[in-house]
Amino acid sequence: xxxxxxxxxGQRVDIVTAFKRAGARTIAADVNRLAPALxxxxxxxxxPRIDDPEYVPTLRALALEHDVKLIVPLTDLDHxxxxxxxxxxxxxxxxxxxxxxxxxxxxxxxxxxFEERGIGSPPTWLPADLPRxxxxxxxxxxxxxxxxxxxxxxxxxxxxxxxxxxxxxxxIQTFLDGPEYTIDVLCDFSGEPLAxxxxxxxxxxxxxxxxxxxxxxxxxxxxxxxxxxxxKFYGAVNIQCRIVNDRPVVFEINPxxxxxxxxxxxxxxxxPAFLLxxxxxxxxxTRIGHFRGDLWLTSYEASIFxxxxxxxxGRRPPALMGDVA
Numbered sequence: 001x002x003x004x005x006x007x008x009x010g011q012r013v014d015i016v017t018a019f020k021r022a023g024a025r026t027i028a029a030d031v032n033r034l035a036p037a038l039x040x041x042x043x044x045x046x047x048p049r050i051d052d053p054e055y056v057p058t059l060r061a062l063a064l065e066h067d068v069k070l071i072v073p074l075t076d077l078d079h080x081x082x083x084x085x086x087x088x089x090x091x092x093x094x095x096x097x098x099x100x101x102x103x104x105x106x107x108x109x110x111x112x113x114f115e116e117r118g119i120g121s122p123p124t125w126l127p128a129d130l131p132r133x134x135x136x137x138x139x140x141x142x143x144x145x146x147x148x149x150x151x152x153x154x155x156x157x158x159x160x161x162x163x164x165x166x167x168x169x170x171x172i173q174t175f176l177d178g179p180e181y182t183i184d185v186l187c188d189f190s191g192e193p194l195a196x197x198x199x200x201x202x203x204x205x206x207x208x209x210x211x212x213x214x215x216x217x218x219x220x221x222x223x224x225x226x227x228x229x230x231x232k233f234y235g236a237v238n239i240q241c242r243i244v245n246d247r248p249v250v251f252e253i254n255p256x257x258x259x260x261x262x263x264x265x266x267x268x269x270x271x272p273a274f275l276l277x278x279x280x281x282x283x284x285x286t287r288i289g290h291f292r293g294d295l296w297l298t299s300y301e302a303s304i305f306x307x308x309x310x311x312x313x314g315r316r317p318p319a320l321m322g323d324v325a
Contacts, residue, residue, distance in 0.1 A: 197267060
């Protein structure tokens, strides 16, 4: 069984269990002892904060202890650290080069990168460059925010002035009024896209899709392929866009598994299984466009229960006490 280490495991139970179903031996790591995904993995470990000098050495020791072949970051938090430590960790890290990671973590630099690589992006400005005749509504975003954090819609100049003062390191972006989509893309280890699945984000809660459906839209499939080739990704990436005037416009790209990836997997694009095959040196045929369209996701919250002894000792509980809605 291929051992896979998940960093910043957090609440990503969906990804850990998907890899287990695909045949992986799973190891989850997080600084938070109450991170739910820890207790769904075969093994788990409590690690230092990502800004601690011991973070990378601790991950390296875990990779050596468990003979890890693949390291999968599950949030944006440690991308910068891990992209620069690829050669130190003793396993394949599913991240692009540091320059791409850094740009995608900064909404202003991401906009510049998209324009440079020919990826359609909404008009975006730094506060000093905002035109006097800007049309409302606009969005004020924290340059280094993630998820739905630090994003505010402004209807007029008064609101804009307030949020420019309130948001740290803000950028201003044209508000895109159109249906929102996430495009899940899987690339092989040479950066070539293997699978592309667009999903409409019908209802979004806290930045994560709550209700959504797969869509067979060739414009979005082609966009996923073009973005992957323009930026050279490895493993899973998600592209967020809206269709405006019949054209998809990209406003964010994240080099990781998306929150809605269970829908993509259920639609027939089993990214974890494909990644395990690639890690084992087996060929994976290109499956772009091979997925079930118009499949809906409707999600719910669940709970697990962990005794205090397990939180202190770091051992896995004898059994998870039934997930409860």
